[in-house]
Amino acid sequence: MCSGGCAKCLGITLIPLAVLCTLANILLFFPGGKVINSNENITDEVWYFGGMLGSGVLMIFPALVFLGLKNNDCCGCCGNESCGKRFAMFTSIIFAAVGLLGAGYCFIVSAVALNRGPKCNNDITWGYPFENGNYLSNTTMWALCKSPENIIPWNLTLFSLLLIMSGIQVVLCAIQVVNGLIGTICGDCTCCGCCGGNGAI
DSSP states (O other), X not given: OXXXXXXXXXXXXXXXXXXXXXXXXXXXXXXXXXOOSOGGGSOGGGGGTIIIIIIIIHHHHHXXXXXXXXXXXXXXXXXXXXXXXXXXXXXXXXHHHHHHHXXXXXXXXXXXXXXXXXXXXXXXXXXXXXXXXXXXXXXXXXXXXXXXXXXXXXXXXXXXXXXXXXXXXXHHHHHHHHHHHHHHHHOOTTOOXXXXXXXXX
């Protein structure tokens, strides 16, 4: 597959992942699927907006750039104002790096949240009753959280999804970095060539 076509496939995959990450982050503001009385009782990592900013907003820009590479005019000479396919592929590397940073941020925030556990009420006060992910392998400890109801499986599911999806985004952006380098050095196989000739430029 040519570099432009590969980038388009990556962009098509990244957009739904960005939307899903944003939705997952939004759902985390409703512990156990319910509205709580005070925002202070929402798990801290939710406020870091890993899914909304890192794997959401910061991922949309690279995805749109990748989608546009397939249709980008590759003839960058003879009076054509286009920057050329090679420069476009080089630019995609920069956007892929932005995507890597965003997805990496979401991945780290999600991992920390899973290790720390959710903020919940133990019938006395609100806090974090778990340490170093000890609740992950010992479900009997879940009884320490009295409310909100089902807060542990809720947070565990959504942060796990964020962890997985941001991990996939990291891989896809890394692929585009390599693909962009190939496109920058070798050109795209669908390029028209200088002044309408055949072959890559």
